[in-house]
Amino acid sequence: MYPGAKTFFYALSRSARLKRLASKYGMRSQESFARRFIAGETIDEAIDASRNIQAQGLHLTLDYLGESVRTVEEADAATREYVRLHDVIVRSGIERNISLKLTQLGVGIDRATCVDNLRRILEPAGRHDFFVRIDMEESAWTQMTLDIFETLWQQDYRNIGIALQASLYRTEQDVRRMNELGASVRLVKGAYKEPQDVAYQRKADVDAAFVRLMRLLLDSGNYPAIATHDPPMIEATESHARQHGIGKERFEFEMLYGIRRDLQGTLASEGYQVRLYIPFGREWFPYFMRRLGERPANVGFVMRGILREQ
Numbered sequence: 351m352y353p354g355a356k357t358f359f360y361a362l363s364r365s366a367r368l369k370r371l372a373s374k375y376g377m378r379s380q381e382s383f384a385r386r387f388i389a390g391e392t393i394d395e396a397i398d399a400s401r402n403i404q405a406q407g408l409h410l411t412l413d414y415l416g417e418s419v420r421t422v423e424e425a426d427a428a429t430r431e432y433v434r435l436h437d438v439i440v441r442s443g444i445e446r447n448i449s450l451k452l453t454q455l456g457v458g459i460d461r462a463t464c465v466d467n468l469r470r471i472l473e474p475a476g477r478h479d480f481f482v483r484i485d486m487e488e489s490a491w492t493q494m495t496l497d498i499f500e501t502l503w504q505q506d507y508r509n510i511g512i513a514l515q516a517s518l519y520r521t522e523q524d525v526r527r528m529n530e531l532g533a534s535v536r537l538v539k540g541a542y543k544e545p546q547d548v549a550y551q552r553k554a555d556v557d558a559a560f561v562r563l564m565r566l567l568l569d570s571g572n573y574p575a576i577a578t579h580d581p582p583m584i585e586a587t588e589s590h591a592r593q594h595g596i597g598k599e600r601f602e603f604e605m606l607y608g609i610r611r612d613l614q615g616t617l618a619s620e621g622y623q624v625r626l627y628i629p630f631g632r633e634w635f636p637y638f639m640r641r642l643g644e645r646p647a648n649v650g651f652v653m654r655g656i657l658r659e660q
């Protein structure tokens with residue numbers, strides 16, 4: 351993790367001109383650069399990618415890309431797309447697991463719209479036995495996201511889980527609360543550039559927090575997802591589970607589509623449950639920029655890709 355790079359790529363991700371340029375080339379052909387991280391722009395492409403992943407013995411969660419919508423109509427369109435996604439997933443026979451963001455469902459417009467939209471998605475999800483994970487976004491949304499999650503949990507929606515970010519100082523308290531509820535947590539380091547009054551800035555501090563929280567989740571959480579590509583985090587998880595007799599069926603590793611495929615395969619062959627987060631859709635630019643910010647070396651392959659496409 352490179353804090354400077356995060357700031358730089360965050361600034362670039364706000365550029366409408368760069369978005370237009372990237373959107374023109376990024377997914378144009380099967381070899382285009384954004385395809386390394388994005389399964390496709392359509393549901394059909396995402397289903398094909400999911401089938402391949404399942405054939406490798408991996409689990410999946412599908413994410414219809416989109417965030418920070420500005421109008422009720424956009425939030426409604428995203429909700430309808432998620433409802434349609436349920437039907438397509440059920441017909442295709444792939445695993446029933448989706449991930450979504452509350453700013454995509456209108457939390458930035460008003461809370462009630464967002465909760466209504468989320469319920470519209472949770473209805474068919476409950477009927478068809480889907481698991482729905484709520485991603486965690488910038489810290490400005492953390493409390494609201496947790497409040498909405500807990501409201502729905504108290505209303506007996508039990509097919510939902512949440513993502514929590516090790517980089518935030520508050521997260522230990524949030525992990526304890528989720529453990530108390532019996533809710534499943536996906537632990538991540540945190541993909542957003544956050545100010546130092548709310549989040550650790552140094553990789554070593556984030557990593558130390560990640561290990562502490564992973565242990566809390568393994569010891570007293572409900573089927574936690576340890577979501578990282580970082581070998582020391584993975585080794586710490588394996589070793590804690592081994593030392594405390596925590597079976598491989600009691601937690602899972604999660605990774606992002608296109609990152610560390612070697613590790614995904616190795617862990618699955620060792621009997622761990624490994625789930626891939628598979629993003630698809632036309633609104634891939636901000637997600638893609640976060641992936642570049644995590645690893646600036648990725649810029650090289652993007653530049654080569656753009657030059658090839660010219």
Ligand code: FDA
Pocket residue numbers: 351484485486487513515538539540541542577578579580581604605606609610626627640641642644645648
């Ligand atoms: P770290 O960034 O330290 O990277 C460790 C190693 O992983 C690197 O050395 C490299 O080998 C590899 N790697 C990591 N990122 C890479 C990249 N982009 N390209 C190539 N290699 C890379 N965040 C968030 O804020 N809210 C959320 O809801 C989610 N959801 C989520 C789901 C899942 C399944 C995963 C795996 C991750 C998220 N994240 C997230 C993202 C997360 O917060 C974090 O930004 C990334 O996972 C990168 O952190 P690592 O733990 O991999 O470690």
